[in-house]
Amino acid sequence: MANTMKAVRLSADWKPRPGFKLGSKDIEKRQTYLGSRVWHDPRLSIESVPVPKPGPGQVLIEVKACGICGSDVHMAQSDDQGYILYPGLTGFPCTLGHELSGIVLEAGPGAVDKNTNKPFKGGEAVCAEEMLWCGTCKPCADGWPNHCERLDEIGFNVDGAFAKYIVLPAKVLWSLQPLQEAYPADQVFKLGSLCEPTCVAYHAVIQRGGGIRPGDTVAILGGGPIGLAACAILKRQGAAKVILSEPAPERVAIAKKLGIEHIINPLKESFSERLLEITHGMGATLYLEATGLPGVVYPEVEKAIWEGRTLNSTVVVVARADAKIQVTGEVLQVRMARIVGTQGHSGHGNFPRVIQSMAGGMNMLPMITKEITIDQVPENIVQLRTDKKESKITCIMK
Amino acid sequence: MANTMKAVRLSADWKPRPGFKLGSKDIEKRQTYLGSRVWHDPRLSIESVPVPKPGPGQVLIEVKACGICGSDVHMAQSDDQGYILYPGLTGFPCTLGHELSGIVLEAGPGAVDKNTNKPFKGGEAVCAEEMLWCGTCKPCADGWPNHCERLDEIGFNVDGAFAKYIVLPAKVLWSLQPLQEAYPADQVFKLGSLCEPTCVAYHAVIQRGGGIRPGDTVAILGGGPIGLAACAILKRQGAAKVILSEPAPERVAIAKKLGIEHIINPLKESFSERLLEITHGMGATLYLEATGLPGVVYPEVEKAIWEGRTLNSTVVVVARADAKIQVTGEVLQVRMARIVGTQGHSGHGNFPRVIQSMAGGMNMLPMITKEITIDQVPENIVQLRTDKKESKITCIMK
């Protein structure tokens, strides 16, 4: 094994906007929780960096596949003042990439495989959470790692997986063995790289939204990767009807490959009217806001809840947005409804269940619309600023 | 027993506003789901009416106590165009009064006492739900009687309890026997008349809000009857701290009698700042919006959730309001929070548990700040339009 490797790196200048103050977890010139307030002039490059070594509790992984996420795009994109668009935790320079799968090469001391409850021995196919939860703060102790108070994030402030190798704590790895039993070898790592975004959707609709009962109807607003994954998961959970609201034909095409039959084009028809038509006036039990445009879609969701006869419905808000949601309390009251927020993908058995679901037949491969090499990652990150045709662009490591 | 009895009656003229159309459950000149769109010139009176007879499944009750509710006030109050303020189900003329307790006098065939699973025999002390759920529509069949699609309401479109006697279906009655074991005779029926509003609060925080675990902290916004009852219930459920936001000194005085120690005066101090101070920066697990002013209070609730470290908190919206709630989705996401609506008090074991809680020590009598006779009911209904000093005005029948 060589000592150095290629990696897709993001650099930027520490140039805080006026009024910015270092937060409790910020580190001068290195790391901040408020990326878009600090980092200026982002620059993508492919560099040669040293191959890392696994420490205690860590493993070295040979990366096999890694998807590009919207946050990769926003970290590398600047506003008209030159600041990056991504508002969250960031520490540059940093190797990007957090939707990864790979093979364990070497394990540090005490690095245990959760799948076997034995030390990693090398050769295991794995995927990884993106969140490096500390395991010792109050939220972690309470069982809520997605709200860790001392979080690190792979590919944001810790070197990520657009590289030949990556070192990660064993505790965030999940075995892909069930996929190896169920899919051809070349598909295992692609599916593995889809686990992270699929788990975001799973956490949203199953853990936070409470899921549905077989025979319920659901409506997903927005056919980006999270919305599409939610469609597949809820169909898998027995939804009688999965209804997707999405105008883009490329995304609708993927939805159809995932088995989704009911599509509403909200630019051409009224979401609420069409939903009530499809459901014979009942409406849906679960609504997922995955557009990032709550100002546009929530009035229609509310109308569907108000006019539909379904009680006890849940609106899950997964997409981040600046706009306020204008909520009519009486709708929540008369229809016994609720609104919940969701973030993250860790904990709660999400990863092993997503992997088992894929192994059991929930084939998410249609989500990947383009496969690229590591050398093509920077240009594709740039291209995704404007290109809305692709769903998931995935880097296949050779 | 005489053939006639005194009753507090509300009459009004059927004079639909322009554009009004009869709804599916409306009855021309008799009943509507949209009271404030139809009823004009409301008139309160004390009249002599026939004593009703119990039919199959019904009982005749001698009323012992009945509280005045805010909706009684709004039914009898007109706007500047002469229409009643109350927007909901109404059928006039009607005897008002729905927060009642009394003694069973006579039972129709098949009228069973749920407390004993035997026919009523007379002499049983009972209180009543206000909602005459049909028991046969889809929500009722699903176990959600508060959302009955064929609802009647005592004292709204069915003759109520500001009268010597009332006939009610046995299925909405609940035995006060536990109170008879625990309280002096003269207090049993007063407590019984408080069951209905207390159950509205119980349903809101326990059934819909999911309750708390012992050691959690809660914040109640608004010290009207529902807010105060919620304070008592959550203290009973083991809240480490119950924090009430309420400016009116009369209401604060009642809260203190109910054992509430932490009061915030939102006119003099910031709710969010004071809450975070009391909770050492943690915030609350459950927030109850019981003011009817979400535009005023929700921003402060949201600030407390955002700045506090408590995860998984719930905002329960019980007060009706026209104003939108301006919700920041990111607060729900980052803090793993949710918003739920609530209405009603029926089903879910609410009534027997409230009665047992009162019997076990949750003494709600401080809620009653004034006792009146039936002859004084009309003037007190009028007085409550402006008088905010009283909490619960209760008619004691002789």
Next chain:
Amino acid sequence: MANTMKAVRLSADWKPRPGFKLGSKDIEKRQTYLGSRVWHDPRLSIESVPVPKPGPGQVLIEVKACGICGSDVHMAQSDDQGYILYPGLTGFPCTLGHELSGIVLEAGPGAVDKNTNKPFKGGEAVCAEEMLWCGTCKPCADGWPNHCERLDEIGFNVDGAFAKYIVLPAKVLWSLQPLQEAYPADQVFKLGSLCEPTCVAYHAVIQRGGGIRPGDTVAILGGGPIGLAACAILKRQGAAKVILSEPAPERVAIAKKLGIEHIINPLKESFSERLLEITHGMGATLYLEATGLPGVVYPEVEKAIWEGRTLNSTVVVVARADAKIQVTGEVLQVRMARIVGTQGHSGHGNFPRVIQSMAGGMNMLPMITKEITIDQVPENIVQLRTDKKESKITCIMK
């Protein structure tokens, strides 16, 4: 329409065993809660009886299909002392049959279709609950109709559906319209007649067992109609693996038609060993005891829980049995497990969700292994005493 109709009737003699006392709901010579203690010499016949008339809240249904249930067999079968085997609520003579579907012919006053919230007008395709819950006792008021304290049961103490027509309260009917949209006409009523047993399984695993999350693994012990329906439901809910323990090849064949891949033959291999092998040592999240032989199967279930690594598993006990279940508390403790009992199918949205699940693709038709006419019902009820090859024998009414 004729005034009389053919019906499959069961008669028996009221001949209480020594020591029997009339219970609170028993009626001398007519009805008892303890069938096997009272009824002697059961006799099946096909008789001509008057066509019933629908009263208030009732409808007249033309029966289209009705399945034979094990309890039909046990009511008509006597022990060596001549008493019927069925131990529960019975009132003879009675028309048998409770797994029914049909078409509404005529509606009494106030008979509302839950599907439309409007009066039945005739022509609606429906199926029915078997339990005539009273809607007014404490369990019914609390939302638990399966535990009604004043229950009547179709085909047990109230005339059932092995007849040309039946009168039923509208509140226990459920529209088959979703099936009409999804299946050919001749399959709709067959599927409709399967709703009742499927709902028993749905209530067991979804409502009482709490269901699973997509990606979990389940084990069903016993491939009778309830066990098979549970397999289909849990596969529909996203089980990664559904594992059925069943020795009879005819039942295994049906399971395979329902899409079940993993079969254990407990007569030829160890259930626990095979289960742990299939699940790579993990075990299952939900176990359904549907054999009626807990003495035989529970030790193996317990072993699987103890040796498997799965935590938080649930054992649902649906089959009735006299034998005690020998439970090792430490297994429940160390594996964070639980045991729950289940009975019934009413309430909780079970029926509409089962119907929607069937409409959405959960095709239960392989459950029906034999179709007969009404004239063949008595002989088939007798045949089922010994014949274990058939799954569901269904009477198709012409």
Next chain:
Amino acid sequence: MANTMKAVRLSADWKPRPGFKLGSKDIEKRQTYLGSRVWHDPRLSIESVPVPKPGPGQVLIEVKACGICGSDVHMAQSDDQGYILYPGLTGFPCTLGHELSGIVLEAGPGAVDKNTNKPFKGGEAVCAEEMLWCGTCKPCADGWPNHCERLDEIGFNVDGAFAKYIVLPAKVLWSLQPLQEAYPADQVFKLGSLCEPTCVAYHAVIQRGGGIRPGDTVAILGGGPIGLAACAILKRQGAAKVILSEPAPERVAIAKKLGIEHIINPLKESFSERLLEITHGMGATLYLEATGLPGVVYPEVEKAIWEGRTLNSTVVVVARADAKIQVTGEVLQVRMARIVGTQGHSGHGNFPRVIQSMAGGMNMLPMITKEITIDQVPENIVQLRTDKKESKITCIMK
């Protein structure tokens, strides 16, 4: 600070019984998961040992109070063949003691106080979990630390708190600051030492049992420390009636100090009959088996569930026992009941909620019936083999 300190140590000989094999986590001559199969001739002593130093993520605590637990007694007690009675994880020689409170003296790098989310600085009053969950195995990653697959236990295989000082990972410590606000200084650490056993009861009835709703009735079988703590917790949660079954007058006296009014002496009266009498035939919603004698008490619990009208009740099994529980499935079915097992106290917000509940008024001090010095610990551990009069004997460190 001295370099050495007094400690209560337990030594024993590694002398495996015939047929014993080293398990996956066992360490030859040092540690086993099956204590009673291996350790011979236990010997208690007070020794001088080095004061430990805190490593990364650890703190040094000056112990202030530590209670004696039944497992301390069983580790130091041998059967007639000379083997210790305690069957679980043990590694000798070991300093005993795990129900501790104390003051933080010194923090290693990265040792964070969950209460403040800042590094420990010294001077903080804390108590500790007994379970050193690894935080990286599958159960830990899923949020179930009580079922950690790589557990260490304070005072069992890791040096405990019957010593002047102890070193512990910061992640298992919980701040006693709320108690410092609410109680006199000398009571804070006594209450702190009661947190661990109280959390076992809290986890049992609240997390695993699902708790109750205010107004429900509960029955606790067995008035040992866990049973008594459960009484206090459920009273705090709003139980209308807390009913304790316990024959020993000393334990009953403590229960009364904790506010428990209803006591059943099962040696003098029938538990089920008396329970049904107290509850007017209803029975209880939650039953806690805390006697360790399920063969004796479960038949009575089952009888109470069967004959009572309460549905949906839960039996929580917390006491360990070899005897099987003889469960009648039909009781669970007809009464919609369930049985759950529980172990441990970690995670799920248990500790902070118990501390806040104590601070809010749940005064557990009556649990401590005897205070001793460290020198008296060995003799009291021996005395507890036979002495059933004491509830909690607590070592107060000077």
